[in-house]
Amino acid sequence: MYEDIVIGQRDELGAHTFTAEAIIAFAAKYDPQPFHISEEAGRNSHFGALVAAGWHTGGMWMRMRVEHARRVAAARAAKGLPVQQGGPSGGFKNMRWPKPVKAGDTVTYFSECTSKRPLASRPGWGIVFSLNTGVNQHGELVMSFDGSGFMPMAGAST
């Protein structure tokens, strides 16, 4: 909930291991460039290996974010506190994929609130800005972006 968001708080959302099968299945549907759909083409590319599509790495951040929010909501419910469904997002800025994600890599995802403000156009709602990252098992940054999302305030109807 909007009121519970603490500026500067960094949450570890969860970790995911990317298999060759999942990398190829995603890319075959959404990003069929040779280095995303073939081990051999990956080895012969400037990446030197099969690598995950950037949208695969990014989409998995969203999955981890949703699962984290569910755990937070369950913990609130267990304490008898009200729980509200978060809203959609209008997009993001500054997506970077500084290192490729290779088959077998495990990416741990994080989200840190950088600022928030009430929405003038929708009373009862706020917008929350965040710095979001993914780090591989070697501690290398593989993804970062500046996100934003709409959050209900206490008592708002969703």
Added chain:
Amino acid sequence: MPDTAIPHPAFEDFVPGEITTYGRYEVTKEEIIAFATEFDPQPFHLDEEAGRASWLGGLAASGWHTSAILMRLNCDGFMVGSTSMGSSGLEEVQWLKPVHPGDVLTVRREILETRSSASRPEMGIVRCRFELVNQKGEAVLVQTNPIFFGRRSAEVA
């Protein structure tokens, strides 16, 4: 069908100010739910009723899904077979309107600028603005990003 005229574009083929439209992608309910189940399992991306009760006004695709669809249309429209060397990232993605089952999406691409790379003379940088437009002519997504392309002269050399 893509109407990009050049089958294997290299850096030299991109002209600042040029606007091209290509691609056709019909979004189904099954695909919206399948993508959301794997990557964005929020109720308004999974369930008609929850979608209607939300800001989105009905079951709607995850923004990440809409972005992935643009990637696919760009692959089919000009990236696969080109001299593309990938991208360092995206400047901005705006998810402007919800994408609902049955929507048909097309890409409108504008070349914003082309510039040489001082450190890597074999390639150049093409900065693009992409709009994903639905069957009503509304832009549902706008994305701005650079893409690195090899030079045709480098291929010959």
